[in-house]
Amino acid sequence: MTKALAFAPLIFLLSACATVSGGTTPPQRRHQDFTVLDTHIDTPVHFARPGWHFGDRHDLATDLDQIDLPRMHEGGLDGGFFAIFTPQGPLDPAGYATALASARKRSDEIDSMLTQYTDQIGQALTPADAFRLDGNGRFFAFRSIENSYPLGTDLSLLREFFDKGVRLAGPVHSQNNQFADSSTDTPRWNGLSPLGRQWVKEMNRLGIVIDASHASNAALDQMLELSNAPILLSHSTARAAFDHPRNLDDAHIRKVAAKGGAICVSTIYLSAINLADDRARLWDESERLAEMTPEQQADVARKWRKLDKTQPLWQADFDDFMQMMLHVIKVAGVEHVCVGADWDGGGGLPGLEDATSLPKITQGLRDAGYSDKDIEKIWSGNVLRVLKAAQDTAVR
Numbered sequence: 001m002t003k004a005l006a007f008a009p010l011i012f013l014l015s016a017c018a019t020v021s022g023g024t025t026p027p028q029r030r031h032q033d034f035t036v037l038d039t040h041i042d043t044p045v046h047f048a049r050p051g052w053h054f055g056d057r058h059d060l061a062t063d064l065d066q067i068d069l070p071r072m073h074e075g076g077l078d079g080g081f082f083a084i085f086t087p088q089g090p091l092d093p094a095g096y097a098t099a100l101a102s103a104r105k106r107s108d109e110i111d112s113m114l115t116q117y118t119d120q121i122g123q124a125l126t127p128a129d130a131f132r133l134d135g136n137g138r139f140f141a142f143r144s145i146e147n148s149y150p151l152g153t154d155l156s157l158l159r160e161f162f163d164k165g166v167r168l169a170g171p172v173h174s175q176n177n178q179f180a181d182s183s184t185d186t187p188r189w190n191g192l193s194p195l196g197r198q199w200v201k202e203m204n205r206l207g208i209v210i211d212a213s214h215a216s217n218a219a220l221d222q223m224l225e226l227s228n229a230p231i232l233l234s235h236s237t238a239r240a241a242f243d244h245p246r247n248l249d250d251a252h253i254r255k256v257a258a259k260g261g262a263i264c265v266s267t268i269y270l271s272a273i274n275l276a277d278d279r280a281r282l283w284d285e286s287e288r289l290a291e292m293t294p295e296q297q298a299d300v301a302r303k304w305r306k307l308d309k310t311q312p313l314w315q316a317d318f319d320d321f322m323q324m325m326l327h328v329i330k331v332a333g334v335e336h337v338c339v340g341a342d343w344d345g346g347g348g349l350p351g352l353e354d355a356t357s358l359p360k361i362t363q364g365l366r367d368a369g370y371s372d373k374d375i376e377k378i379w380s381g382n383v384l385r386v387l388k389a390a391q392d393t394a395v396r
Helices: 008-016 069-075 093-116 127-135 157-164 194-206 217-226 250-258 278-286 294-308 318-332 359-367 372-395
Strands: 037-041 079-085 121-123 139-146 166-169 232-236 262-265 337-339
Touching (some): 037 139, 037 232, 037 262, 037 337, 037 372, 079 093, 079 166, 093 121, 093 139, 093 157, 127 139, 157 166, 157 194, 250 262, 250 318, 262 318, 278 294, 318 337, 359 372
Parallel strands (some): 037 079, 079 139, 232 262
């Protein structure tokens, strides 16, 4: 990795400078010179796959994953939030116990990856950690929870995951749970449950950033009202691009920005998702890659790529993504936008297929007239500001 600077104050000082000696305009920074952060990386779903290694470069033609260490280097992706994702299950003690075991296992798999590649990537707990690792030529890995369902009704478990390194967490996924209503389910709580309100307080107390992606609008409104710290949406799309309940309307984009938070734009739900017939069956197979031999995994990938030519998952491309991103910037302001593509969680589009495509976003922002200072904010500055605010709130 080629880095311009190691510490945030120096980055912002440099980007604020308009001229250099002699009155000439400084050259535009390369994509690789920005600190590039993605807020929602689902790649840990691959860490337990037989024969699969995060340190190897994988080919999209024969493998479904979109991020590995070589491609992070190629795409100038310096780090991000690696997700501990748990699918929704029954809201009972047995369901909670199974989910907790799964979440602990996924966290352990992230630990194993960090141990195996400690010379290339390190765990980050604070913004200073991210800049230190980046300045030393290493990638940085924050940790997040997608779906707090594994906590059951025991909020003390948040402390356990905080101690494991979690610094971002969302209450809910695609179905309602014990904490909140999902944007894609029939309302049960009309927002947050009583336990969900306590969850917000505990998140603030620990200094974990609240992630409102997947939450219903009512739950988002209540989190904004109750939280003493700004919140993120780690992987969300503007409803202006596609009218879907998972997406955020302009009024809520403004609400998040008004409270100091940020919307990390995603590549998902820029159109309807195509899960019909063969695609649905193949999606189910792709969820079981960790149970397959390397040869079986490659066969699923080949079928997936073949189907992409006739039944693509999304009817959208890079240009649609950039148009949506520029809309969010216009509505929220450049200080309240970030990127969470949802790599390895359903994200990726033609022209933005994997992490190596990220320089195209920088160029798209530059073509739209945004400065290096603006681009630095979008790639990492806004997220790290929100994280610092959450940690400062916890200290107070």
